[in-house]
Structure formats: C-alpha cells, structure tokens
Amino acid sequence: MKFGILTRNHEAWSSTQVREALTRNNLNYECFTFPKLVARLAYKPYFKIYNTDILENLDALIIRPIGRGSLEELVFRMDMLYRLERKGLYMINPPNAIEHCVDKYDILALLEDFGVPVPKTLVTESVNEAIAAFNELGGDVVVKPIFGSRGQGVTRINNIDVADTIFKAIAFHHGVIYMQEFIQHGFSDIRAFVIGDRVIASMRRVANSWKTNYSRGAKPVPEKISKEFEDIAVKSAKAVGCKIAGVDIIESQNGPYIVDVNSQPGWKGLQTVTNINIAEEIIHYTLNELRQ
Numbered sequence: 001m002k003f004g005i006l007t008r009n010h011e012a013w014s015s016t017q018v019r020e021a022l023t024r025n026n027l028n029y030e031c032f033t034f035p036k037l038v039a040r041l042a043y044k045p046y047f048k049i050y051n052t053d054i055l056e057n058l059d060a061l062i063i064r065p066i067g068r069g070s071l072e073e074l075v076f077r078m079d080m081l082y083r084l085e086r087k088g089l090y091m092i093n094p095p096n097a098i099e100h101c102v103d104k105y106d107i108l109a110l111l112e113d114f115g116v117p118v119p120k121t122l123v124t125e126s127v128n129e130a131i132a133a134f135n136e137l138g139g140d141v142v143v144k145p146i147f148g149s150r151g152q153g154v155t156r157i158n159n160i161d162v163a164d165t166i167f168k169a170i171a172f173h174h175g176v177i178y179m180q181e182f183i184q185h186g187f188s189d190i191r192a193f194v195i196g197d198r199v200i201a202s203m204r205r206v207a208n209s210w211k212t213n214y215s216r217g218a219k220p221v222p223e224k225i226s227k228e229f230e231d232i233a234v235k236s237a238k239a240v241g242c243k244i245a246g247v248d249i250i251e252s253q254n255g256p257y258i259v260d261v262n263s264q265p266g267w268k269g270l271q272t273v274t275n276i277n278i279a280e281e282i283i284h285y286t287l288n289e290l291r292q
C-alpha cells in the first residue's frame with residue numbers, strides 16, 4: 001500500500017508528522033507539490049508525479065495546505081482533485097470539502113442549513129448596505145476576507161467612520177464585504193479536532209486579545225470539551241464533507257457558535273497538550289476507510 005502526501009512543504013511540521021506515522025506503520029509514500037503534478041487527457045497515465053502513475057500506484061492521497069496561487073492555478077488544482085476523485089482515488093479531504101472550507105460565506109451558509117449555530121453575518125458588495133448592517137449588528141463587528149486563514153486581514157471595527165473607510169476600500173478593490181457581529185468570548189476559544197465520527201482531541205486557545213489563532217501567538221491549553229461541543233463539532237465537519245477537520249468554537253452567553261471549519265488543519269499546538277498521536281490517528285482512520 002502506498003500513500004501520497006500533497007503538500008506545499010514536505011518539511012512542514014504536520015506533513016513531517018504524517019511522514020513519520022506512515023514510516024512507523026511500514027507504509028510507503030510519495031511527497032509532492034501541485035506544480036510537480038502532471039495531468040493528461042486522452043492518453044495515459046492521466047496523472048503522474050515524476051515517474052509515478054498516481055492512479056495506478058497510490059491508494060490514498062492526504063492533502064495538506066494547497067498553498068497560494070493565481071486564480072487559474074487554484075482552479076486547475078481543484079479540477080485535478082475532482083478528476084482524481086472521479087477516477088476513484090481516496091482523498092483526505094475530498095475536494096468538495098476543501099472548496100467549501102476556503103470560502104467563509106459558503107461554509108457558514110452550509111453550517112446554518114444543517115442547523116449549526118453561527119454568528120450573525122452579512123456579506124455584500126454594497127458599501128451602503130454594509131453601513132446599514134454595521135448598525136444592525138450593534139456597531140461592533142469583525143470584518144474578514146472571504147478567502148483567508150490564520151486570522152490574517154481580520155479586523156474588529158466599532159467606529160462608523162472607520163467602517164465607512166474600510167468598506168469603501170474593500171469595494172474599490174472589487175472585494176466582498178464580509179462582516180460578523182462581535183461576540184464577547186473573552187480571550188479564548190475551542191479547537192476540536194474531528195476525525196470521522198468523533199473528536200479525538202481538543203484544546204482551549206488562550207490569547208492576549210480577542211484573536212485566538214495559534215499561529216498568531218495564542219497558547220494551547222488542555223481542554224476536555226462537553227458532549228454538546230463534541231456533537232456540534234462532528235456535525236459541522238459532516239456538514240461540509242470533511243473526514244478530518246479542525247473546528248473552531250466560541251462560547252457566548254447564548255451558547256456555542258461555530259466560526260470556522262478547517263479542512264487542512266495543522267495540529268502542532270494541539271499535539272503539545274494531548275497524548276494522542278494525531279498523525280497516527282489520521283493514518284489508522286484512512287487505513288480503515290480503505291479496507292471498507
């Protein structure tokens with residue numbers, strides 16, 4: 001049996017953990033990036049990396065962060081993943097899950113459709129509508145890029161003049177104005193790591209401000225979450241089609257809200273506060289799926 005690891009950097013921490021887990025389980029693997037992948041039409045092999053026929057030689061593909069690219073590059077990468085899936089290659093995560101999770105509007109819309117609590121959110125291209133929504137949402141909002149991760153470009157706004165300036169700047173650059181009500185949740189949130197039908201590990205991320213991303217300095221703290229939180233995390237992952245997912249939960253006086261589902265989650269911080277080897281769990285889950 002042979003695995004593929006599709007990653008922008010095979011030396012990245014999480015990718016290294018996956019490689020080491022595969023080695024411990026006596027499984028062969030091939031690491032590669034999207035730019036090295038060749039797709040063919042009307043003659044075989046349909047997909048190859050170096051001299052490896054992917055469809056003939058790989059049993060599963062673990063997809064780590066795809067990396068940045070132009071619109072053309074990103075669309076082509078997703079096209080290849082969809083065709084690999086149609087040709088029967090098992091992938092974690094499937095391309096539809098990846099596609100949903102990179103789009104903040106799409107993912108929250110799916111979650112709400114599945115009955116998952118999400119923050120009040122408004123998305124528009126109109127500055128006037130955005131200003132009206134700013135007031136509707138209490139004059140205290142979080143503005144986010146519709147595509148983005150790790151808290152980059154996320155801004156809290158509670159001044160109407162600042163809001164007007166930022167909304168006009170976004171519209172001028174043909175961006176989409178995406179804003180959510182600011183929910184008081186202290187300086188922490190919950191990250192639940194879902195594999196299949198269960199949360200295998202969780203942590204509280206404690207920061208010095210309302211931004212709680214581990215990549216921005218938040219400290220991981222062990223946290224055994226409630227059955228309610230476990231259920232909502234698993235439900236969220238299933239809603240967007242993720243086999244593995246990092247689900248972010250904020251706590252409020254009105255209960256939990258899901259603010260993000262990450263289809264290509266890292267777990268460096270989480271691994272420091274759990275005895276469960278997360279990479280091993282991913283490999284064991286994949287092997288069980290392949291045997292079914």
